[in-house]
Amino acid sequence: MTQNFPDNTLYEMDNLDVLRGMNSQTVDLIATDPPFNTKRNRSATAGHYVDNWKWGDTGILPDQWKWNEVHPKWLEEIKDNHTELYHAIDAAKHCQGEDTAAFLCFLSVRLIEMHRVLKETGSIYLHCDPTASHYIKMCMDAIFGKKNFRNEIVWHYQTGGVSKRWFGRKHDVIHFYTKTEKYFIDLTRVKDSRSAEVLRRIESGNENATRAKDLERLPFDVWNIQALNAMSNERTGSPDQKPLALYERIIKASSNEGDVVLDPFCGCATTIIAADKHKRRWIGIDRRKDARYHIITRLMGIDRKERERLEKVVKDGSDPGWLDRQTQKYEIHYQTEPPTRTDEAAQTSAALAHVYTTRSESLHTHAEMHQILVNQFGLKCWGCNFVPPDKRYLHLDHIIPKSDGGTNDINNRALLCQPCNSKKSNTMSLNALRRQNKKEGYTQSNPEIDLQNALAWTRNYLIQTIRETPYQFKLDNS
Ligand SMILES: C[S@@+](CC[C@H](N)C(=O)[O-])C[C@H]1O[C@@H](n2cnc3c(N)ncnc32)[C@H](O)[C@@H]1O
Ligand SMILES: [Zn+2]
Incomplete structure (x- = not known):
């Protein structure tokens, strides 16, 4: 498929x-x-994002999801479209409560x-902690298919x-899934001395003495990688930053030079920096206002000292x-508008289309439409x-009649x-009406509205409205 976004964006x-x-x-x-x-920290709410976040904020907005904001x-x-997923979320709602279920909807x-x-x-590697990891796995099984589950990686740390x-809690979980069974992986690039040690022990104990040579040092699903401590030079000051070594390992094993690596929750840019270091192309997304600063300074x-000095420069506005300038110098594409699909954009709308018919009321009033x-x-x-003297002469028709299931929305x-x-x-139908008018000589010589374009426009307009509507609905979620 054609890439419709620039590299390193x-x-x-x-x-x-952006994803859509x-x-x-x-x-x-x-x-x-x-x-x-x-x-605990400040990142997001389930519905639309109320952007209260300011540079330098610490822990003001909690990571918190509420069911009635879904x-x-x-x-x-x-x-309607993902029944298994719906049941997985429903199960989480019963076992862990509404907040977790709301978070799972968001994710x-x-x-x-x-x-x-x-x-x-x-491939996808999704990092989570044990609070919700099992529920997330159910959702991923539903979305990626259980046969595409590869590993539950345990990142073991000492902090x-x-x-x-x-028992002291010393690990995070990383779910590893692939899109299909034809996935790319090269584990020889991430050899692990600890697994070599274990293999030697197995062999000397004669448990599996004929271990093939090429299996030597192949890594296990428990990764011992040091967490960042307060003194690490890598540290950006962001509380949720992960060690570079962890993401380098993922990138080396599951991608090649020139591949596109995406991190939709890129934060202070660990994935991006790891991707760049290994000559991958990257796409980072974050709603935080300091993601760009982190990418550049990293x-x-x-x-660290120089980074802190530059943070001041950016924050106090002394060099606006x-x-x-740095964005240009490092050839980073910085975007505040999402890309527009050039493949089957209609599919995105199709995924939303069915919801229109289930609503009794329209998103726009009659007069607005x-x-x-x-x-x-x-x-x-x-x-x-026909061009009338003013708008009162024009009626707002339903293209597909209501009696045939047509909606009240603007795209109909x-x-x-x-x-x-x-x-x-x-x-x-509208087309039949046009043909009939032509036949009977009622068609005026003005240029005709291009129906296909008009319908595409109204549909996009509707989708845009849905996205922009604040979603503070009270739900009857039965
Ligand atoms: C756990 S942090 C990622 C940290 C990252 N792995 C690193 O080491 O730098 C999660 C990030 O997701 C971002 N985020 C949360 N909701 C988001 C959304 N809806 N769209 C984009 N970014 C979002 C937050 O701003 C936060 O920076
Ligand atoms: Zn007419």
């Missing part, structure tokens, strides 16, 4: 919009670390898109505390052009091209003059 916005705008099968590897439902469209999409609509943008040979009440390879169509397509009857509306409206009533 940072999108600074909600990743759902990316062409299918354009990404080789996704390595990502979404916010957990920890109620976008009803997400839920309907999941319920799942994004995972559906991540699955779509992966190439047939592609953090201990407890007298439970690409510069400067030490600095970020833009009338005005929008007049503004966009001019004063003209779509049936006979056309402007018709009075005679056309009565003639069409609910017995003929």
Whole structure:
């Protein structure tokens, strides 16, 4: 499929919009670390994002999801098109509660898109902590298919505390799935001395003495990689930063030079830096305003002191052009608008289309739709091209009659003059009306509205409205 986004791009916005705008099968590897439902740090809410985040904020907005903020469209999409996923989320809701279920909805609509943008040979590594990892796995089984599950990788680290009440918690989980069984992997690139040791022990104990030579040092699913401590030079100051070595390992094993690596929750850019270091092309998405600063200062390879100095420069505004200049210098594409699909963009709309019919009310009022169509397509009857003296002469018709299941939404509306409206009533299609008018000599010589373009425009307009509507609905979620 054709890539419809530039290489090495940072999108600074909600990743759902970006993912939905990316062409299918354009990404080789996704390595990502979404916010957990920890109620701990500041990253996101389930519905639309209220952007209160300011540079330098620490821990003001918690990572917290509420069921009544789940976008009803997400839920309907999941319920209608992904039954297994719906049941997985429902199970989480019963076992762990509504907050976890809301978080899973937030994540799942994004995972559906991540699955779509992966190439047939592609892989995804999703980082999570044990709070929700099992529920996330159920969702990923539903989206990627259980046969495409490869590993539950345990990242074992030594930092953090201990407890007298439970065993010290010393690991995160990384779920590794592939798009198909034709995936790319080369484990010889990430040899592991510890696994060599274990193999030697097995062999000397004669348990499996005929171990093939080429299996030597192949890595296991428990990864001992040091977590960042307060003194690491790598440290950016961001509380959720992960060690570079962890993401380098993923990238080396599951991609090749020149491949496209995507991190839709890129934070302070660990995946991006690892990808760049190994000559992969990268796409990062984060709604944080400091992601670009982190990418640049980490690409510069400067030490921590210098990074802190530059952070001041950016924050206090003493050199307002600095970020833009560096963005250019490092040939980073910085975007604040999502890409537009050039493949089967209609598919995205199709995924949303079915939800229209389930609503009784329309997203726009009658008067709004009338005005929008007049503004966009001019004063003209779509049936006979008649140009009336003012807009009162045009009626808001249902293209597919309501009696045939047509909706009230703007993508099912056309402007018709009075005679056309009565003639069409609910017995003929708009095209049939046009043909009939031509035959009977009622068609005016003005240029005709291009129906296909008009319908594409109104449909996009509707989708845009759905996306932009604040979603604070109270849900009856039975
Ligand atoms: C756990 S952090 C990622 C840290 C990253 N792995 C690193 O080491 O730098 C999660 C990131 O997801 C971002 N995020 C949360 N919701 C998002 C959304 N809907 N769209 C884009 N980014 C989002 C947050 O701003 C946060 O930076
Ligand atoms: Zn007419």
